Amino acid sequence: MDQDIIHVYFMPGLAANPTIFEHIKLPEKQFKIHWMEWQIPEDNETISDYALRLSKQITEKHVALLGVSFGGVLVQEMSKYLKLKRLIIISSIKSTHEMPNRMKIMSVTKAYKLFPASLLGNMDLLAKYAFGETVKKRVELYKKYLSVTDPKYINWAVREMICWKQDKPPENLIHIHGSLDNVFPYRHIKNCITVNKGTHIMVLNKYRWFNEHLPQLILEGSDESC
Numbered sequence: 001m002d003q004d005i006i007h008v009y010f011m012p013g014l015a016a017n018p019t020i021f022e023h024i025k026l027p028e029k030q031f032k033i034h035w036m037e038w039q040i041p042e043d044n045e046t047i048s049d050y051a052l053r054l055s056k057q058i059t060e061k062h063v064a065l066l067g068v069s070f071g072g073v074l075v076q077e078m079s080k081y082l083k084l085k086r087l088i089i090i091s092s093i094k095s096t097h098e099m100p101n102r103m104k105i106m107s108v109t110k111a112y113k114l115f116p117a118s119l120l121g122n123m124d125l126l127a128k129y130a131f132g133e134t135v136k137k138r139v140e141l142y143k144k145y146l147s148v149t150d151p152k153y154i155n156w157a158v159r160e161m162i163c164w165k166q167d168k169p170p171e172n173l174i175h176i177h178g179s180l181d182n183v184f185p186y187r188h189i190k191n192c193i194t195v196n197k198g199t200h201i202m203v204l205n206k207y208r209w210f211n212e213h214l215p216q217l218i219l220e221g222s223d224e225s226c
Contacts, residue, residue, distance in 0.1 A: 004030070006085060006218060007060040011036045013069030013091070014130045014157050017147045020068065023207035026215055031064075038148045041156040047164065051077035058082060064218045067092065068203055069130070069183065070161045079170050086218050090176045090210075091184065091200045094169035098188045103162050112162040132183040132200035145204075174217055178202045193222060 008031050010021045018035030026033060036057065041050055055078045058065075064086040067075030072092025079087050093099055106112045126149070127142045169175075177189045178198020186194075193213075198206050216222075 005032050006030060006062075006064055007032050007034060007058075008064040008066060008218060009034045009036055009058060009075075011065070011067035011071035011075050012038070013067075013071050014161065015126060015146045015148045015154065016068075016071075016130060017145060020145050020201075020203055024203065024210050024214070026211075026218075030215065031218070038153060038157075040150055040153050045156070047074065047077055047160040048080075050074070050160075052081050054078060055081040064088065066090065066214075069200065070157060073161060073164055076166065076170055076173070086174065086221065087170055087172065088174045088176065088214075088217065090203060091178060091181055091198075092175070093184050093189070094173055094175055095166050096164065097167075098184065098190070099164075100183075100185055100188060107162050112158050129183075132181065172221065174222055176217075178206075193217075 008026060010018060010024070010033065012018050012020050012035075015038075018037055021033075021035060024033075036054065039050075039054065042053075045053075051074055054074070058078075062083060062085040065075045065078060065082065065084055066088040067073070068090045069092050072089030072094075075087065075089065076094065096104075126146055130146055131142070175189070175192040176195060177184070177186060177192040178195045178200065179186050180197055181189075181200045181202075183200040195202055195206060195209055198209075203210065
């Protein structure tokens with residue numbers, strides 16, 4: 001019956017479109033997947049205001065909300081406006097304490113104001129920043145997934161990611177992180193479910209792990225940790 005279906009909303013990472021989730025499948029008798037997309041931010045819109053705007057797209061009750069990388073930061077902000085069954089972040093951070101040193105330095109020096117311009121039109125650099133890898137032989141692959149390149153969005157996203165402040169994560173948050181993540185290094189991450197040899201783009205190349213484990217994590221949660 002429809003009331004037994006759990007609606008699961010997936011939010012992609014910085015500059016990425018939701019096709020990064022194309023290989024993730026959940027049992028259709030239990031779950032209905034919704035892909036969320038990045039919207040162009042409004043003038044002077046904070047990430048909190050942006051999260052409120054996107055949260056209005058969710059009309060069901062007690063949904064599961066899942067975000068990757070910067071999308072993981074956004075869903076934590078969205079959770080402040082929603083009553084959720086489950087909140088899951090992947091390849092992301094749950095507090096400022098887990099942010100890598102280079103991002104902390106950029107926040108203090110405000111170097112992020114110069115950085116976004118260098119990403120525009122440079123697929124190799126954008127892929128390295130968003131996915132933790134350079135394109136090299138994967139140009140077409142990254143063109144497929146990294147399609148949200150509006151300058152207004154890129155400038156906003158980089159600033160909001162680097163300047164994000166959160167001291168304590170939301171309660172009952174599930175954090176899934178790869179041991180080889182080089183955007184948000186694993187050594188800085190606490191209290192997570194570890195995917196062995198998972199990189200920052202493990203939703204693409206380790207999707208079988210997610211297909212196996214996500215149903216139970218959504219239904220029952222987990223207290224596993226690093």
